Amino acid sequence: MIDQPEAEAVEQYLLSLQTRLCDALAQADGGGVFGDDRWTRADGGGGCSRVLEEGALFEKAGVNFSHVHGAALPASASADRPELAGRGFSAMGVSLVLHPRNPYVPTTHLNVRFFSAEKPGTEPLWWFGGGFDLTPYYGFEEDARHWHRNARAACADFGDALYPELKSACDRYFYLKHRAEARGIGGLFFDDFNRFGFARSFAFMQSVAEHFLPGYLPIVARRREHPWGERERAFQMMRRGRYVEFNLVHDRGTLFGLQSGGRTESILMSMPPSVSWRYNWQPEPGSPEARLMEVFLVPRDWLAGSQAGDDRCLDK
Numbered sequence: 001m002i003d004q005p006e007a008e009a010v011e012q013y014l015l016s017l018q019t020r021l022c023d024a025l026a027q028a029d030g031g032g033v034f035g036d037d038r039w040t041r042a043d044g045g046g047g048c049s050r051v052l053e054e055g056a057l058f059e060k061a062g063v064n065f066s067h068v069h070g071a072a073l074p075a076s077a078s079a080d081r082p083e084l085a086g087r088g089f090s091a092m093g094v095s096l097v098l099h100p101r102n103p104y105v106p107t108t109h110l111n112v113r114f115f116s117a118e119k120p121g122t123e124p125l126w127w128f129g130g131g132f133d134l135t136p137y138y139g140f141e142e143d144a145r146h147w148h149r150n151a152r153a154a155c156a157d158f159g160d161a162l163y164p165e166l167k168s169a170c171d172r173y174f175y176l177k178h179r180a181e182a183r184g185i186g187g188l189f190f191d192d193f194n195r196f197g198f199a200r201s202f203a204f205m206q207s208v209a210e211h212f213l214p215g216y217l218p219i220v221a222r223r224r225e226h227p228w229g230e231r232e233r234a235f236q237m238m239r240r241g242r243y244v245e246f247n248l249v250h251d252r253g254t255l256f257g258l259q260s261g262g263r264t265e266s267i268l269m270s271m272p273p274s275v276s277w278r279y280n281w282q283p284e285p286g287s288p289e290a291r292l293m294e295v296f297l298v299p300r301d302w303l304a305g306s307q308a309g310d311d312r313c314l315d316k
Helices: 007-029 141-158 162-173 198-210 212-223 230-249 252-259 264-270 288-296 308-313
Strands: 037-040 045-053 058-070 088-100 107-118 125-135 186-193
Touching (some): 007 045, 007 058, 007 088, 007 107, 007 198, 045 264, 088 212, 088 264, 125 141, 125 162, 125 198, 141 162, 141 186, 141 212, 162 186, 186 198, 198 212, 252 264
Antiparallel strands (some): 037 045, 107 125
16 A cells, blocks of 8 residues: 555644644633634635734734645745755645743744645655744743653654654754854754655654643643743843744744745744843843753753653653
């Protein structure tokens, strides 16, 4: 039996995923409601952007589904792959970004996607991509270890070497080169992923998606009632500025969306609702803000000494 890509099965899974994520996050918020903004793309395809704003927990939360197609891939997707030249494309995915109000609750991102590029007379080229990462404003080792144990669990059924590979890829990707600074504590990142054949590669993408909430919601439960004030809020605003810089300067998904004629409002859904930039700001030595920069925003092995069997005992 030939292991051929099944785009319809991927689309149905992604639509279900968007619904389930929104339901779970609205429940966690405890008061906010996701809007439902459906849109079409003039050059082919469309999607649904679902955004919750000014909730009890989330200042802004967005969960997008899109499925777009066209006659040629944009430069951001084909620059390093000349074999894609002249091929039509189809791209679908779910992308989530959460910006909590409390600075002790981390910002987070999840994306899972499927690309295919076709040309008459040739076999289709296809691949999956995605991952998740965590961007804390105040660091807690308990949270970082939980996040990475959960990321390892997402990879556990696909070989012991996969988590360290994709963890390292995440550390490299979510890095602000112009500041020589990590965006957060990482997680998983994969792209051009088809090494297992379609069915098993699709199963891996689903495993990543299904492990997002078990990784994030226990951290929310621990930190959402932590008291905070003007100092913590000011630091959160400044660190959110780094998030904006990364998305507009380095993020491939943002570049792909804009260059492919996607819906700008949906592409920039990831932007935080409020942000600040402070000239040449430096943290006070020994402060919690300095500890974030010196301890948590330096790539490290958060699971050193932790055995793979620990993945069966994730915090719930």
